[in-house]
Amino acid sequence: MRISEQAKQLCRARILEKAAELFAARGFDQTTTRDIALAAGVAAGTMFNYFPSKETMAMTMVNEALARGREEFLTRLEGSESLEEELFLLIGTELRRLRPLRPFLGPVLERSLSPFPRKSVCPEGETARQEHLECVRQIMQRHGFSAPREDVAGTIYWSLYLGILAFWTGDDSENQEASRALIDYAIRTFVQMISGNVQGGPHAR
Amino acid sequence: MRISEQAKQLCRARILEKAAELFAARGFDQTTTRDIALAAGVAAGTMFNYFPSKETMAMTMVNEALARGREEFLTRLEGSESLEEELFLLIGTELRRLRPLRPFLGPVLERSLSPFPRKSVCPEGETARQEHLECVRQIMQRHGFSAPREDVAGTIYWSLYLGILAFWTGDDSENQEASRALIDYAIRTFVQMISGNVQGGPHAR
DNA sequence: GCACCTTTGTGAGCGCGCTCATTTTTACAT
DNA sequence: ATGTAAAAATGAGCGCGCTCACAAAGGTGC
The missing domain is CATH 1.10.10.60 (Homeodomain-like)
Incomplete structure (x- = not known):
């Protein structure tokens, strides 16, 4: 047929x-x-x-929500935002679109967005990572950053992003003040890092 | 019987x-x-x-390795290290003890150390998190830090630590230069953050 | 209308982690 | 020695995600 x-x-x-x-x-x-x-x-x-799998069904929903969040982010941009403000807006709109899925996000993201290397990763998880990072890369470029040490900065950004997602997924409070504070702090920390203001440390000369 | x-x-x-x-x-x-x-x-x-589960068997091995790494860390301490150097030494000794388990760490840590909230988490994973964070807390206290905003700083530290673990787990290069650079960077970023040097951002006054 | 081929649908069944009713083994009181 | 009760070992079997050999259902050329 x-x-x-x-x-x-x-x-x-x-x-x-x-x-x-x-x-x-x-x-x-x-x-x-x-x-x-x-x-x-x-x-x-x-x-x-x-x-191909139950996991793929769930991650298909997640990726669609994230993609629509990024679309909305682009329409909301006014061009006057700082780098921090743009990243905050991006993540905020993504999370807003993810909201309806939140009751079942935990096990799904745990499996599909894990930073740990696996033999058979769900390809939709890899897609989510690449497309979000590409969006962040464009934002950074718009603000004159070229993300030196791509591996290192990218890995740290992704770790912080996963931390944000995880915290937000479990944050059932009314207005999610804790999540907002965490996002603020994580973004500032990351921007500080790529600005080259993080210096010194055990092996710095 | x-x-x-x-x-x-x-x-x-x-x-x-x-x-x-x-x-x-x-x-x-x-x-x-x-x-x-x-x-x-x-x-x-x-x-x-x-x-109680296959996962518990693996995490029992992981926790034992981490615990021995922390023991070794304490004996190696000379008291003259900076905060960054102590954290670097702690993580380094932990990773050295984890090394024999590395071939099968990915799926285990993905399941058990996930930052995402789950109904039935493996208790050994929670133990690992608590004991590592307790060790870090002691190090910070020794250096005069009291970790303001416990939730925020703790969550961000744990995100960075998971990022390090994940990167290192997949790093098969000879001398792991990339991992060392990543650990350095992550630690410096964290210390910068708790030093209160990260200021400004979208919602700061 | 009919044979043919490809695409799509089907559900019995596989291997997995894990459970639980049952059997076996032991320490101990007598 | 012997009886007893509790502890420990057993393996058939459950429910899960997923596979695969086969059946059914169109479109196509005659």
Whole structure:
């Protein structure tokens, strides 16, 4: 059976929608792939023609939210922001879009955005990292930074970003003041670092 | 059957030893609990009287290595080090002890040291975090720092530490120059931050 | 309308980590 | 020695994510 591209995308979207509902209602680990298949009205095996793994389903939602956050960030930019302000705005809009997914983010990001090297990483996690870092790189370029020592600065930025994501994921307080303070501090620390103002240390000459 | 405490510890040690060998030889994910049971000469179910999960077995090894690293750190201290030098020495000795476990660290630390909140976290991972942070806290106190804003500074330190661990875990180069540079940079960044030298930013007055 | 081929759907079943009802083994009181 | 109860070992089996051999369902040439 050959099916139209439209019907295929419709089926894919229905699976994703039902998966999102179940993840939000019960959590990622408490939702089985058989549950999702049942809710979407397909056989258990059929889902895996559309998504190679349960993890991929969740990270597809995450990447879409992040991408829309970055789009919104670009429209909100006024050009008068400092580097710190732009990074704060970027992360803020990303988090706003991630908000509906927050009830089930923990296990998903733990698996897919881990900084630790693995044999079989979920490719969507790698995509998320690359696209966020590319956006940050563009912001830095706009402000005249060329990010010396790419590996080192990139790794440290990503560590801080993951720390922010993790803290925010667990921050259930009303207005998330703690998260805002943490983001502020992390961004300032990072900008300070790439400004070359962090000097000295055990092995500096 | 009631067994002597000695025999119990011996059995526990044999399971841990065989598990370590298999993890190192094939990797964590490629080693099944049935493999370990067979190698240790016990039934599949028996292992779970000694360790509640496969993950716990691995993190037990990690925590032991980290603890011995911290012991060695204390003996190596000469009292003349700067804060940066002490932190560098601490992390260096920890990593040296972790070295034999490095072939299978990735999946283990990804699961157990994740900064993301989870329902059923491996308690050994929490132990690792607390004991390392306690050691860092003592070092900071020795140098006259009281770590203002405990949540923020602690979270950022832990993010940087995880970044270091992750980078080092994947760093197969001969003398690990890249890792040394990263550790240097991360420590300097952190010390700069807690020194209160990081100021300004989008929401500072 | 019919045979043919490709794409898509299907669900039994695999291997995994882990559980639990049952059996076996031991220390100890007698 | 013997009986007893608790501790420890056992392995069949569960539920999970995921695979794969096969069936069903279109589009295409005649």
